[in-house]
Amino acid sequence: MTKTSLYPGFFISFEGIDGAGKSTHIESFKKLMQERYPDREVVMTREPGGTPLGEQLRNLLLDAPMNLETEALLMFAARREHIAQIIEPALLAGKIVISDRFTDASFAYQGGGRGLSLAKLNDLEQWVQGRADGKLLQPNLTILFDLPGEIAQARRSKVRTPDKFEKLDLVFFEKVRQEYLRRALEDPSRFHKVDATQTPEAIWNGLQALEINW
Numbered sequence: 001m002t003k004t005s006l007y008p009g010f011f012i013s014f015e016g017i018d019g020a021g022k023s024t025h026i027e028s029f030k031k032l033m034q035e036r037y038p039d040r041e042v043v044m045t046r047e048p049g050g051t052p053l054g055e056q057l058r059n060l061l062l063d064a065p066m067n068l069e070t071e072a073l074l075m076f077a078a079r080r081e082h083i084a085q086i087i088e089p090a091l092l093a094g095k096i097v098i099s100d101r102f103t104d105a106s107f108a109y110q111g112g113g114r115g116l117s118l119a120k121l122n123d124l125e126q127w128v129q130g131r132a133d134g135k136l137l138q139p140n141l142t143i144l145f146d147l148p149g150e151i152a153q154a155r156r157s158k159v160r161t162p163d164k165f166e167k168l169d170l171v172f173f174e175k176v177r178q179e180y181l182r183r184a185l186e187d188p189s190r191f192h193k194v195d196a197t198q199t200p201e202a203i204w205n206g207l208q209a210l211e212i213n214w
């Protein structure tokens with residue numbers, strides 16, 4: 001059985017290091033899905049966040065310095081609420097859910113970047129995404145914007161005031177990137193890797209050509 005058949009809906013996550021180009025494409029991608037599947041509702045959401053409690057946790061997570069384990073636990077607490085309130089009900093109702101980040105980000109940032117053990121992250125993933133039937137709720141498709149840390153940093157420095165994670169250095173973002181790539185290798189049927197060094201137009205053409213295996 002594929003993960004796709006766990007729910008009538010379809011779950012897509014967008015991932016990548018800060019500045020890789022997710023925000024540039026996610027709204028248009030939502031519109032594309034809506035045009036392609038006019039009889040389905042498309043729900044756009046994000047992590048950390050997605051629920052009133054999750055958004056409160058997001059404010060804390062993005063600004064307050066905290067112990068690494070605390071950070072991971074709060075990320076997964078926000079995720080549990082997000083799954084219970086938003087993601088699972090939408091998937092059960094046959095909707096398309098697009099989330100700006102999901103669990104791969106915890107492996108990449110708290111694991112790869114900050115060094116939390118993958119065993120602990122695996123436990124949290126099982127805890128928060130495990131279902132009564134023993135299967136794991138995962139995105140059906142994860143679109144990973146892959147970009148060298150240096151290029152992402154140059155793009156970021158042009159635009160915005162950095163949050164807590166964005167202030168971290170180049171070595172950190174390379175480790176984050178490598179963990180994303182490791183996760184992609186581990187589950188190649190779920191991941192679609194985008195070469196984010198391409199022009200926005202080329203990236204968009206690639207996204208439009210992407211086949212959704214419902």
Ligand SMILES: Nc1ncnc2c1ncn2[C@@H]1O[C@H](COP(=O)(O)OP(=O)(O)O)[C@@H](O)[C@H]1O
Nearest residue numbers: 018019020021022023024155159196198199200
């Ligand atoms: N393919 C691209 N080539 C050059 N610059 C880009 C590309 N995609 C996005 N950018 C620019 O890089 C910056 C970061 O992009 P953004 O989409 O906000 O990244 P993210 O949401 O992944 O952090 C923005 O200024 C954006 O205009």
Ligand SMILES: Cc1cn([C@H]2C[C@H](O)[C@@H](COP(=O)(O)OP(=O)(O)O)O2)c(=O)[nH]c1=O
Nearest residue numbers: 018047048075101102105106109110165166
């Ligand atoms: C979901 C998640 C995000 N993050 C981090 C990655 C980002 O730096 C930050 C917020 O992500 P994001 O929403 O992509 O921020 P922005 O749109 O402002 O770039 O949270 C984690 O460290 N772990 C997680 O599990």
